[in-house]
Amino acid sequence: MSPLRTGFLFAALVSTNSFADENLTIAVASNFQATVNEIAAEFMAVTKIPVRISSGSTGKLYAQIVNGAPYDVFLAADSARPKLLEEAGAAVKGSRITYATGALVLWSADSALKNKDCLAVLKSGSYRRLAIANPLTAPYGLAAKEFLQAAGLFDEAENRIAYGENISQALQFVVTGNATLGLIAMSQVKGRLPVTASCSWNVPSTMHSALDQQAVLLSGSDNADAARKFMNFLQTTQVAMILEHRGYTVPE
Amino acid sequence: MMDFGPLWLSAQLALVTTAILIILGAPLAWWLSQTRSRWQPVVQAIVAMPIVLPPTVLGFYLLIVLGPNGAIGSWWVKLTGDTLTFSFTGLVIASCIYSLPFAVQPMQNAFESLSKRNLEAAWTLGASKLDAFFSVAVPLSIRGFVSAIVLAFAHTLGEFGVVLMVGGNIPGETRVVSIAIYDHVETLDYASAHQLSLALIVFAFVTLFSMFLINRRWQAR
Numbered sequence: 001m002s003p004l005r006t007g008f009l010f011a012a013l014v015s016t017n018s019f020a021d022e023n024l025t026i027a028v029a030s031n032f033q034a035t036v037n038e039i040a041a042e043f044m045a046v047t048k049i050p051v052r053i054s055s056g057s058t059g060k061l062y063a064q065i066v067n068g069a070p071y072d073v074f075l076a077a078d079s080a081r082p083k084l085l086e087e088a089g090a091a092v093k094g095s096r097i098t099y100a101t102g103a104l105v106l107w108s109a110d111s112a113l114k115n116k117d118c119l120a121v122l123k124s125g126s127y128r129r130l131a132i133a134n135p136l137t138a139p140y141g142l143a144a145k146e147f148l149q150a151a152g153l154f155d156e157a158e159n160r161i162a163y164g165e166n167i168s169q170a171l172q173f174v175v176t177g178n179a180t181l182g183l184i185a186m187s188q189v190k191g192r193l194p195v196t197a198s199c200s201w202n203v204p205s206t207m208h209s210a211l212d213q214q215a216v217l218l219s220g221s222d223n224a225d226a227a228r229k230f231m232n233f234l235q236t237t238q239v240a241m242i243l244e245h246r247g248y249t250v251p252e
Numbered sequence: 253m254m255d256f257g258p259l260w261l262s263a264q265l266a267l268v269t270t271a272i273l274i275i276l277g278a279p280l281a282w283w284l285s286q287t288r289s290r291w292q293p294v295v296q297a298i299v300a301m302p303i304v305l306p307p308t309v310l311g312f313y314l315l316i317v318l319g320p321n322g323a324i325g326s327w328w329v330k331l332t333g334d335t336l337t338f339s340f341t342g343l344v345i346a347s348c349i350y351s352l353p354f355a356v357q358p359m360q361n362a363f364e365s366l367s368k369r370n371l372e373a374a375w376t377l378g379a380s381k382l383d384a385f386f387s388v389a390v391p392l393s394i395r396g397f398v399s400a401i402v403l404a405f406a407h408t409l410g411e412f413g414v415v416l417m418v419g420g421n422i423p424g425e426t427r428v429v430s431i432a433i434y435d436h437v438e439t440l441d442y443a444s445a446h447q448l449s450l451a452l453i454v455f456a457f458v459t460l461f462s463m464f465l466i467n468r469r470w471q472a473r
Binding site: 057131136164165172173177 | 319320338421438440
């Protein structure tokens with residue numbers, strides 16, 4: 001590499017460091033990525049702090065954070081992993097907040113179920129496959145299993161369940177018609193889908209444990225001030241409107 | 253006590269897949285090695301494609317084609333009332349595509365290195381083409397068959413991405429060992445993940461080592 005070019009590169013590196021010393025890296029659960037993009041855009045408009053977003057499953061991000069990944073804020077899809085991080089000292093004590101609560105929907109794209117009652121179909125057992133997320137790894141999967149058990153339908157449904165690795169894959173199974181029914185997230189239903197629903201039923205939140213999504217400020221953060229600003233921004237009415245529009249309920 | 257179910261399921265899947273690939277792959281490999289057709293490079297390229305394509309591409313299209321609205325899947329639903337996706341049969345089809353080059357290429361290489369004279373001798377002695385294939389070509393290409401069997405079996409056993417996309421993680425049906433390990437890691441159950449992983453590592457080494465050892469013995473002869 002020529003000395004000139006090396007010098008130029010060096011200058012570029014120094015300048016990005018000195019001019020944008022305040023920036024934010026957010027680790028976000030995949031199911032919340034589209035929503036956080038919108039929130040981050042508003043946050044950047046208000047604060048001029050640049051935000052980078054890294055998405056993955058809550059479990060994978062958790063493992064990355066424990067192993068020193070350089071994130072400032074963690075937006076998990078559950079409350080268990082943020083709690084663990086807080087207990088282990090990887091997250092700042094007392095920073096943990098519930099930023100959104102998800103909802104579960106029984107949903108189908110099967111044209112044969114057009115204008116039918118999704119719940120009646122589930123109860124009658126006249127379906128081939130029911131897609132849910134893996135209850136061991138995904139909060140929506142656990143909620144789906146809890147609902148099926150509460151409704152007394154789990155034993156009958158069990159050998160017809162197809163388990164998605166996460167809630168996105170459960171949706172994918174239903175959208176492609178591979179599963180007749182799916183228990184998916186309200187936020188997915190409110191998002192852009194390549195097919196239209198043939199039937200849909202909102203699962204009462206009393207039939208499963210709360211789908212609380214929690215955020216924590218990470219102890220390893222080099223941008224704690226900016227991170228705090230973002231955590232506060234998450235609790236503004238501006239963000240609450242975005243959340244409700246996207247199918248989440250907002251904690252009081 | 254660890255759960256050996258997924259390991260056993262993977263072994264069954266690999267066994268069935270390997271059997272199908274050898275039976276269907278041998279004639280294909282033979283044709284590829286003997287033909288002068290201008291379609292040969294086209295077929296050769298199609299056979300080799302699963303090496304290059306990421307499992308996500310195969311999985312994505314298999315999900316559509318094998319699904320109840322897909323070309324093969326809809327026909328299967330009419331026939332059996334069940335979908336091919338999320339079933340062991342579906343995984344066998346997926347694995348046959350995924351491992352195809354690993355079975356065909358070693359056999360084809362072996363057939364190509366056969367001396368034409370042996371075959372011609374068999375033909376002049378009155379053997380039919382089929383007879384010559386089984387009594388001359390196959391025994392002389394046994395190393396290629398061994399490689400094909402070992403590689404197809406091992407590659408199917410190590411399959412992950414495609415199964416993840418079309419399997420649905422159903423115990424006893426599609427929850428193969430790689431998926432089980434992935435789940436154990438995701439749920440932080442590292443003890444179970446280690447057990448299954450170590451079993452696979454030992455198996456992979458022993459099979460590959462045996463294959464190379466056999467090849468060396470035969471070379472020395």
